[in-house]
Amino acid sequence: MTPPLIVAIVDADGIGAHLPAALARHGARSIHVRSDAPNVHFSRRPADLDIEVVHRGDLVETATALRGHGVGFVVAGTESGVLLADALSAQLRTPGNGMTRPGARRDKHEMVQAVAAVGLATASSVVTDSLDELLTWAEQLGTWPVVLKPPASAASDHVLFCRSEAELRSAFAAVLGADDRYGRRNGAVIGQEFLAGEEYFVNTVSRGGSHHVVEVWRYQKRLVDGGRPMYDYEEPVAPDDPAVAVVSAYALAVLDALEIRNGAAHTEVMLTPDGPVLVESAARPGGSHEPAVVSGCLGTDQIDCLARAIVRPEELHAGRLPRYRPQAALRYVTLLSPTDGQMPSEEGLAPVRELESCLEVVLAAAPGSPVKRTVDLGTSPGYVYLTAATHGEVEEDYHRLRQLEESGLYRTPTH
Structure with missing residues (x-):
């Protein structure tokens, strides 16, 4: 009998925490690489992975440990695992992504450069640690608003819209002086042209350079x-x-430009009046969705497709x-707290669960935990799935x- 494939998952956090069970369903075993x-917003240890290898900065040492466990595939569970998963795949000579x-x-600026180099449409952008250089770039661009964000963070962390020079100055100081979601100080900021249009994300899985579109969703932001x-x-x-x-054809061309050949990807695309333009692409599974809910509503999900692509x-x-x-109208709603408060109890959630279209409620922390006013995904209290026969419902x-x-x-009870 052929021994099971052993897959190393780097940072099996967020949606990546669902991957070990999916791999097990398809006959593979998993170990964890931290x-x-x-x-820093995720827990430090996945609950259902018995073997964990902690990377302490020595790539050869970590690869040797994985080789000892018989690892035949390395995959990123979430954004923080992307670069290490690629480097370990190259070291182990297992199927991975291109290392050119x-x-x-x-790095979001390098990403734009790589995509532009193959002739795909991209937004005008600059990366700098100089306020003067940023102001000069904005003046030459000649349109407001512009977007500022860290070079290598994720989600909506420190992504700011600036409608004037004064706002640009303030945002520059806020981004440059902050730590990203991985505890690292932002050493520069990216200024990017504001893209008008409808924003989509394309979730894919890839194997040997071939790609499969799992799903396409449309974003609404505020x-x-x-x-x-x-x-x-x-x-x-x-x-x-x-x-x-x-948007799918454009996203697949982006994957090729970024040499994403094995694993999952989550690519955000703005469909402008002139055509699709890259927002950003990530070489890992997308977002915080519940795979079982998505599969029940759409007939498939990215985590299951990723496991299949890895094993078979x-x-x-x-x-x-x-x-x-899609079997019915489905909406994933990000919860937004207008003030500081606390996570609602089960009793407090009753009015939400009683909504006729409420399918699932997922909170980011235990009932009674403190809630901050929502300013980004890291301060969102969670999310709710709504589904019904019609979009109107x-x-x-x-x-x-x-x-x-x-x-x-999210009001804090008074006693």
């Missing part, structure tokens, strides 16, 4: 905290929607991975949910 710079320019899969773009809600887009073919790559190459098919419950938040869902 990177030297994990996301690996930094382009994390501004919070005086100018920070924050995720509001997202919805899957029907596969026959004309936009899907356009012939399924991807032969086009046998399942295609997504979902829309009504979405507004009811937002009203519950505004009227005290």
Whole structure:
């Protein structure tokens, strides 16, 4: 009997925590690699992985440990694991991503340069630690707003919209003086042209340079905290929607430009009046979705497809991975707390669960835990899935949910 494939998951946090179970369903075993710079907002140890190798900065030492465990594939569980997973794959000579320019899969400015180099549309951008250089770039760009963000963070962390020189100065100081989600000080900022249009994300899995589109969703964002773009809600887009073919083709070309050949990717694309333009791409599974919920509503999910592509790559190459098919109206709503407060109790959540379209509620912390006013994904209290036969029903419950938040869902009880 052929021994099971052993997969090393680097930072199996967030949605990556679902990957060991998916791999086990398809006959593979998993061990955990803890990177030297994990996301400080996640727990330090996945609950269901018995073997953990801690990376202490010595690539050869870590690779030797994995070789001793018989690892045949290395994959990033979340953003903090991307570069280490690539480096370990190269060291072990297991299927991995191209190493011509690996930094382009994390550094957002390098990413834009790599994508532009193959002729794909990108936003005008600059990376700098000089306020004067940033101001000169903005003046030459000649349009407001502009976007500022850290070079290598994730989600909406310190992503700021600036509508004037004064706001640009303030945002520059805020980004440059902060730590990113991995505990590292931002040594520079990226200034980027604001892109107008509809924003989509394309979740994919790849094996040997062949790609499979798992799902396409459309984002809706709102501004919070005086100018920070924050995720509001997202919805899957029907596969026959004309936009899907356009953004999918662009996203797959981005994967090739970034040499993403093995593993998962989450690519955000703005569909502008002139065509698709890259927001950013990440060489890991996308977001904080619940795979079981997504699979139940769409017929497939990225984590299961990733496990299949790792264990049985012939399924991807032969086009046998399942295609997504939305069964009803579905909306993933990011919870937003308007003030500091606390996580609601089960009793406090009752009005949310009683919404007719409420399918699932996922809180970011235990009931009674402190809640900060939402300014980014790191301060969101969690998320809710709404589903119904029609979009109108979902829309009504979405507004009811937002009203519950505004009227005290996270209010700290007084005694």
